[in-house]
Amino acid sequence: MSDWSEHYATRVSNMQASEIRELLKLLDQPDIISFAGGIPDPALFPxxxxxxxxxxxxxxxxxxxxxxxxxxxxxxxxxxxxxxxxxxxxxxxxxxxxxxxxxxxxxxxxxxxxxxxxxxxxxxxxxxxxxxxxxxxxxxxxxxxxxxxxxxxxxxxxxxxxxxxxxxxxxxxxxxxxxxxxxxxxxxxxxxxxxxxxxxxxxxxxxxxxxxxxxxxxxxxxxxxxxxxxxxxxxxxxxxxxxxxxxxxxxxxxxxxxxxxxxxxxxxxxxxxxxxxxxxxxxxxxxxxxxxxIEDLADTMRQVYRERRDAMVAALDRYMPEGVSFTRPEGGMFVWVTLPEGIDGAALLKRCIEVGRVAFVPGAAFFADRSCRNTMRMSFSLIPPAKIEEGIKRLAAVLKQMISETAV
Missing domain, CATH: 3.40.640.10 (Type I PLP-dependent aspartate aminotransferase-like (Major domain))
Structure with a gap:
């Protein structure tokens, strides 16, 4: 296969695939509960x-x-x-x-x-x-x-x-x-x-x-x-x-x-x-x-997403171990979770997919310098409340195991 790299403009070296676009592929796997894609629920489309x-x-x-x-x-x-x-x-x-x-x-x-x-x-x-x-x-x-x-x-x-x-x-x-x-x-x-x-x-x-x-x-x-x-x-x-x-x-x-x-x-x-x-x-x-x-549609979306936001925050309160903090948004589609020091979000994701069958976006993707690896973004927009609770419960179990291993 021909090598094209020497022909590209210098700007091409800065182009990287989106972790989120890649993680959206997990939506095709029905046994995975995915908090990765910050996308609207198609059931709400007009x-x-x-x-x-x-x-x-x-x-x-x-x-x-x-x-x-x-x-x-x-x-x-x-x-x-x-x-x-x-x-x-x-x-x-x-x-x-x-x-x-x-x-x-x-x-x-x-x-x-x-x-x-x-x-x-x-x-x-x-x-x-x-x-x-x-x-x-x-x-x-x-x-x-x-x-x-x-x-x-x-x-x-x-x-x-x-x-x-x-x-x-x-x-x-x-x-x-x-x-x-x-x-x-x-x-x-x-x-x-x-x-x-x-x-x-x-x-x-x-x-x-x-x-x-x-x-x-x-x-x-x-x-x-x-x-x-x-x-x-x-x-x-x-x-x-x-x-x-x-x-x-x-x-x-x-x-x-x-x-x-x-x-x-x-x-x-x-x-x-x-x-x-x-x-x-x-x-x-x-x-x-x-x-x-637009106003009627927004009213419906707010009602549905508010319930899902509440379910995610309540589940995080219920299941997350000590040392984990998270935002409590007034709107939007996302909760930001900060993990204990030493827990890498990407490593946690790998194990969550393999063991817990749950997905999220590791937080380092959102930093220009790829720092703060002990963070993750979770979206509640696509998942009904009961499934949100199950997903958080699975994630928390995997996280607790990683924390115990780190402490040894």
Missing amino acids: HQAIAAAYQRILGDPERSAVALQYSISEGYLPLREWLAGYMGRLGVACTPENILITNGSQQALDFIGKLFLSPGDTALVAWPTYLGALQAFNSYEPRFDVLPGPDTNRSLESYTAGGMAKPKFGYVMPEFQNPTGTSLSLAERERLLDTAAEFDLPLAEDSAYEKLRYDGERVPSLLALAAARAGGIDHCKVLYCGTFSKSIVPALRIGWIVAAKPVIQKLVLMKQASDLHVSTLNQMVMYEVASAL
Whole structure:
């Protein structure tokens, strides 16, 4: 077989397979209880509404001609108009010209990396952070450092010591973060915006789980707070990434970026060069479904996922041995577990699959430096409560055995 390695661009060396994508293959093994994939429950998808929307659009010659043709890169105008109203209800006054439709929020992250990062530039991320963001940004050959947050009060000088240039942008998931499930309080968001202003640092706000709040009061987005400070969206340096993948359905691949018009104009050029535009047919279907059903669908999802979140937290309380701690998220899909020192999450996963027939994602995957190996991410979105309890019980039994072996 031919050796292609010498022909690849240097950026290819930073590309790695996602542990999560690989672990999703375990879902095909019916005896494994998998807490690995942070994906929505397909039983909650609006199958009939989506099928009916496709039928209406394709059954109308005039609309089907639009749906099946090339279109503008910015995205289907009625969908962007609806999103402008939706963002307005979230406290962000904007127009369709402030919005770009993307192939899911993952493409939005890729475009943001392409927009800001040259090789060797610094991107600030939470520690841990979303694995998909690390993969998207890695293609542009950056270095990663810790985003200022509740536990990291750093000065600009600490980032630029040794002649390093100041960071290019920060990536943050303020709501029910993947992987930890934690959220930033209003005070923490204000402090982050203060720091970003001090550094003149653009912020990419990933709001994938915005509709999945089960407890507590909604907190304004970073974009809403920044726009209020600056006197409007076109005067602030926050880019908001949204998606319908968690609130409606992932397969239509409809995400969006909301930002100042000059930024959107640059991102549109990237969209033109990348894939021209998102499927117009899928955008039209999503517009019909979202505009009619998004709040009802979100209510149902919140009810189901809240029960599963409660079941996971209760089971962890009941079965986990001393020395294990975990988050208690107000929303989203994830609980973050910290294991006793000396217990490697990857080694625990291997034994859990072999002995306990239960899976999760080892936490090191979510750290840019692959540190903190005694951690793991667990998702409750796909598993009913009784099965969650059984899975946690199995996992805890394997963990207790590993701890006893380590102590010998």
